[in-house]
Amino acid sequence: MTSTPGYDRDATIAAVTSYYEFLTRMYLPEDSIMYPPPEGWSIPERQTFSPPKDDTVLDLVRHLPYLEPPEDWEEIFIYEKCIAVNYTYLRGTGPHNIDPTPEETLLPSHVVMLGFTPGRNGHYIFIDTKRGTGTLCDFQKGGKGGTELSQNLDNVEGALTRTGDTGEELKEHWREHPTYAISDLFDMLRKQFQDLEVVPHANGEVEFRRFPPGVDTAGDALKAIFRECGWPAEAYRKSDCMRRIRKFDGESDEEDEDDDDE
Template identity: 25%
Template sequence: MPDEANRPRTYRPYPWPWAQSSILQPTTEKSTSWMDVDFDSDGDYSSDDGEDSSDDGDDSDSGPSSSDHHISDSEIAVVTLDRFKWRSGPRLTRFQQGQEQVEDLPRQIAELVKAEQDCAAEYDPDQVVSLITQLYELLAAMGQWSEDSIRYPPHLDPPVNEELATQLGYTSSAIDLMKRLPFIVHEANDFDHTYIIGRTRCADYTDEGDLEEGRHPYPYQYLDGCPKLDPWLLPLMLPTRDGFQVILDTKLGVVRAFSSESGRHGDVPDDELEWTDYRRAPLVRAADYFSEVIYAYRSLSRLPVIHADLNDPLEKRHVTLQAADKQQQDTLMALYRECGWPNEWRRDEFLEKWEAARAEIASRARAASKRRRR
């Protein structure tokens, strides 16, 4: 594998690297009708057209009448712009757009089938096992877990319960792969501060509880009537609420990764489309997927050791990131460089300095909190 740490860093926001672009890039036509523009209370609007909403023409019909005082100037400008667009050619109705999409469906299906066939032909389980092993070893080397936290195959004590796996419905390809995967020991994989994805732990298929949960993970296990996953799918991560699905398709050799909530909160309708939303998740070649995750951590585009929700050193989601959290990010990044990451890495020195720095940051945060309460 090339030296991923030397690959140019391009900032990508969360949920990258855990969510990546699909092998298929669907294209959708954006509506440009003024009826689809969102106006706020001040009369401002947002449009994806990228065109100027003002009109320099002197057409007398373009101005507001005295009876239109309740319509904002910006809304009238958009309607006027839309009217001039109508002159340039006929606009498709929503029905016509729907008809076009239906007519295009065979092409999209053919592209999907071809992409799946290509992925299946390229799938090398040995390569995927090797990359997952490299990822775990990388994270252990960086201090996420102790170096003895990885359990390597063959798994003998305890083994993967093949009889139970068969009873649960896993395919032979899924069972064969779980026997060859490395796993993280329970002590390093059962607490939020040890997770590499927030509220999500690594699956360990020598644990019969994980073996059962892998067939019906969150949230599907809580949906009445929801069937188990397709039997050739092997979840590599087991999420809780607001966690993240990372599912390996052992038939196609792709990863399906997406939020465990899929935008849902509260009651979920008993709908087969909701039950099988994982089938419509982005498809990423498994080898490409894990290579990208390895790159993200090795290049320090994402940080281990720190709480998973803070692993982005250029965080843009949390506008009000607490000072102590930002100090942890900055200190951690500096210590990795100071201790020779990645080519002259001094792990013990790093861990000693990081523990001291983290304790000092926490102490300052507590002192500041006490001062604010006075």
């Protein structure tokens, strides 16, 4: 049953926090989460964002938890080819352009990006503080697989449009993608990890493994390691699983060497 949307800052923060804590249980280092101080993060003001963000978004990003990668990781992935945004990294007066390229989508001031893809293929996660919804976008696929909360651009009054440098019409394409009540979005993402439809590696990268058994032998082997280590039960042995995944990926593992010395 679909939850009724409606923006609630504290509920949004709780949903993001719970999701990040779930990911640390599965594969992220326990100390990855940066919890906000009671007064919120010191993040640049509205005028430092280009395009600008409204006060509701600024209030949200000042009170969200963020993820910081360990020294040997360049970034933290929170879904398939989706890197977590850390707004505490913003420094100086800006302007800081943190939205996707306009060719992919325009974003209104009440929408904030929580995750982005580093390449052409992968996912973005957006939070709409006006509707209280979360949207999962793969712009290479287009708006396929829309939900009842997705929007047809032709029916959206006041949607942003712009003419690009080469004369093409730029639009808010994010609205057409699968959209959920915020809590439902993170429940859905969590279930995909639980069911091993998306599988993390020990270096933090996350990929789809959705083929039926026998078709994707490498994926079958990765899933088997997680299940043999107890995933997703409470008895899941995360350190053992990540050690075995590192060996599966052919990575040298100083932690394994230290364990052997003991």
